[in-house]
Amino acid sequence: MTGAKGGSRIGLRPGNRREKIVKSLWIGVWLFYLSAPVTDLVRGGHGLGPRLLGGLGLAAFVAWYLVLVFRTARQTEVRRVLLSVAVLSAQATILSLTLGREWLVLFVYVAIASGAALPGEISRFTVPGATALLAMTAFAVPGGDAYLAGLLIPALMGGFAxxxxxxxxxxxMELREARATVAQLAANEERLRMARDLHDLLGHSLSLITLKSELAGRMLPGSPEQAARQVADIEQVSRQALVDVREAVSGYRRATLPGELAGARTALTAAGVRADLPAEPVEDLPEEVESALAWSLREAVTNVVRHSGAQRCTVRLATLQTLAGPVVELSVADDGAGGPSAAGNGLTGLTERLEAVGGTLSAGQTGKKGFRLLARVPLGRHGLGSGS
Structure with missing residues (x-):
């Protein structure tokens, strides 16, 4: 009786008004089966008093049922939920015995509510209990045994479902928490690795610079020429250290298409977006071209996850032969509400990256719904004569 929009929402309480409405509508659909008691109230030939009491009893039953199935009970609330299930059972019994066999369907809702709101170690007993109470009440209600066969299986199956x-x-929920913990540990390990690498890279150079600076300071009054040589050595060591740091940082920041495709699949799946991605990236791309396209893919997927509200995202990556020569093309399209209304820092930065390798970037809506980012880079100027 409960649902969630997409697999990514399973296990989460409604976080906003829209999610609450969706969940309420999903739960409300199943109240259609209460049409039998409602019809009995209207056409069952009951007097005014029984109709009024029956209507009030049905309204109270439905309200209590919705409270139970709309939220998941915490462990500390088990006794309260058991009391609520007992009240629902009493209402279903009294209404069935008083108004007739059409009201036996309420026991199906009792079984489902107990299965939805109680922990498994308790609901595995309460669901059969509600079904047994249904059977006993059916035999006590005139003609109720005729309805019993059609209600026992829904009560058992619905409750255990x-x-x-x-x-x-x-x-x-436990898996989501475990993934978050693993991601945090991986991030911490990466920080430690970067710290170790930078320490190993700069420790020797900085120690040498410090030593030569002290030596040059002591030489300045009496041996200016030797001090100048020490200063020249300091400059050389500093320049080399700067080169090493730039190379290290460039290595850390370089994005690759296989890595970004894997990251895109993970991010889209986590956001509940169906991902249609190429099985393998284009091979043998120049490093600067691959890096520019990888950054484009990352920015596009980030916009899909954060801003689009899309249900599906399609990524296409291929090498095309044009009159001007081979071109590698990256297309990221979604069916959401559209991308950013104006080019922000992300798209501006991507345009600059692509222009640096001779490429172009275009982004915009593809209709009433949907947004597409298209990055194209010619390969002729980078020494690649044909696509893969």
């Missing part, structure tokens, strides 16, 4: 969904929700 909710037990399974609740277990799946708990497992999904």
């Amino acid at each position: 909710m037990v399974g969904i609740r277990a799946m929700i708990r497992t999904t």
